[in-house]
Amino acid sequence: MSTADLVDRLNEALGWELRAMTMYAHYAANVQGIHRLQLDPMFNEEATESLAHADVVRRAVVKLGGVPVTERNAHPIMHTTDYKAMLERSLETETKAAEVYAGIITLLEEVGDQEMYDAIEQIYFAELRSLENLRLILA
Numbered sequence: 001m002s003t004a005d006l007v008d009r010l011n012e013a014l015g016w017e018l019r020a021m022t023m024y025a026h027y028a029a030n031v032q033g034i035h036r037l038q039l040d041p042m043f044n045e046e047a048t049e050s051l052a053h054a055d056v057v058r059r060a061v062v063k064l065g066g067v068p069v070t071e072r073n074a075h076p077i078m079h080t081t082d083y084k085a086m087l088e089r090s091l092e093t094e095t096k097a098a099e100v101y102a103g104i105i106t107l108l109e110e111v112g113d114q115e116m117y118d119a120i121e122q123i124y125f126a127e128l129r130s131l132e133n134l135r136l137i138l139a
């Protein structure tokens with residue numbers, strides 16, 4: 001594994017975080033019906049969390065001598081006002097995020113930067129928590 005590979009994978013994660021920020025902010029603003037009471041704050045929290053994750057990943061890319069991406073992942077953000085569709089798209093996004101971070105952690109095991117490993121592991125655990133939460137909401 002080269003540093004360039006690691007930078008590419010981190011940039012992939014950054015692109016997904018940038019997309020997640022936009023998607024969750026969009027859903028927070030658009031969710032309708034009684035579920036808005038709970039889902040507006042929940043989606044907003046996820047948007048804020050994605051902003052924080054993006055910051056950590058961006059700094060990791062810079063530390064490795066790379067250039068962080070500024071464009072979000074191109075996977076479409078479906079517009080809807082239906083809370084269930086939003087939750088399904090959220091589950092899809094968190095599943096993808098968890099998968100990307102799991103791959104990065106495997107690469108980081110070889111690098112020996114404990115601080116970076118711990119920071120990315122924290123993000124990975126947060127994605128797993130969101131994933132499990134969404135799975136239970138949709139159950």
Ligand SMILES: [Fe+2]
Pocket residue numbers: 017020049050053097123127
């Ligand atoms: Fe995230």
Ligand SMILES: [Fe+2]
Pocket residue numbers: 020050094097126127130
């Ligand atoms: Fe997430």
